[in-house]
Amino acid sequence: MDGDQALADAGTDFASGRAVYTIGIFGEPSETAPWMVQFGGHHLGLNLVIDGPHSVMTPTLTGAQPAIYKRGGRTVRVLAGENDKAFALLDALDAQQRKQAILPYAVDDLVAGPGHDGETIVPEGIRGAALNAAQKEMLMDIIGEWAGIINDTYAAPRLQEIREGLDETWFAWSGPTTHEPDRNGSSYYRIQGPHLLIEFSPQGVGGDPTLHVHTVYRDPTNSYGSRFTAP
Template identity: 55%
Template sequence: MPLAQVGTSDTTQKAVSAANSFLAMLNDVQRAKVNLPLNKTTRSNWSNLPTGARFQSGATERNGLKFGVLTAAEQEAALALVRSTLSPAGYEKVINIVNGDEMLERETAPQRPASTATRFGRAEYYIAILGKPSVSDPWMIQFGGHHLAINVPVAGPANVLTPSHTGSQPTMYTFNGQTIRPLGHENDKAFALMNALSPAQQKQATLAYEVADVVSGPGHDGEVIQPEGVRASGFTTAQRNMLLDLIREWVGIINADTARAKMAEIQDHLADTYFAWSGGTTNGSRAYFRIQGPAVMIEYAPIGTGTDHIHTFYRDPTNDYGAKVIKQ
């Protein structure tokens, strides 16, 4: 389905209204910092790294304004903008990642040397609007911080969610009496799929080397990776459905109309989609996996020697940054 048919004008109108409401709350200096031109440089300035690190783009700060300089009302308006293009489950995942990073800040701050610039937590997440919010012309929403990069290009009724990053550290925490696993579904569904494969399929899926981190993250726009693993053309119907359900954890962060169209495109190319694995096959083991096809690229990687620090990235090889309709 062409990108021009993805999404709805209703979603775009909600996003434009939310963007303008947020901008109206800011002073001139803040607006100039948060509302930047949409171009190749600004759109690619995103990262999985925390504040204080030099990002893969070469920048030392994300686009826009960080939450730490916004009032509570301004923060809520910024989050309303983020929420306007996402699904309820997608927005919940975003908030769970932010809250998890707040837990990390509280845990690490007492032991952190005063000289270090590294910071975690809600105050270190940034909101930016690239281009002028419009129901017809291209523009883009960016929201991100440590372990989160939401990039939503918008053009008329069209909107996409690639490239995007979701990560987690810790991978499980307690918040308001509830146990939260921001990427728990991704983990559990991947292990379920791997264990639903036959021994021969598992052998095909398993990489001959260990993977220390993702290879398709920020700073790797346009790079092509050779597909590896087991091809879904040989999957049973049940295995294909499990693979699609796993992919939906990333695609489904965006609103339902856009996600539905994207999943249909991925399903059309599912026979040419590969599933690769590196690590143990018992849930709870340290394991990397990759899903790669003509219309999707997903990576999931535990960082370090344990399982309490996860990086994941989602890209569309044909449509990162809404390339089909946004010419920059």
């Protein structure tokens, strides 16, 4: 949101900045019956369904433009963890693993972005079962940048569900294998498992893809809490 405000401060010809973020509540807030909070604006779309002991935050879109800016005399880098942890995992792969993980073609946009609910993507890259224990923990650390941002009560069972399917979770990469220190790269990656789809996609709009990033976080088996709320 603050990066979006930096964009607005620089001047845009479209609605951006904190003033144009909105919140919607669907249903009646309850400790037992399902209800939903939707919050978002430019480069942020959070969908949170709460159903008693269950909570679902998918699908969610996070992004950045600019991904690096100055605020109060310091440099702020948005999506730094999502970027740096993925590059760290790529660096931890051996030559054979990298050959599996890196796609032979370029991906320059979200494959499962807004408007693509319910679509099936064939898994690509390297399968979790082909990773060693340390590499699997690095993969979980990346996933936690999305699945772990709600409170522990709801995050813990979600992360456990993802961990149980880690051997069937795939990591795919497209683009450069290095990035400038303290700056996001221009590479796309995807993490796809039985209950998980994450994409990190730098955008070419504006000339510098490192400054404009889209990400999406989905659970294809539980979109908008359907697993708990469907009749």
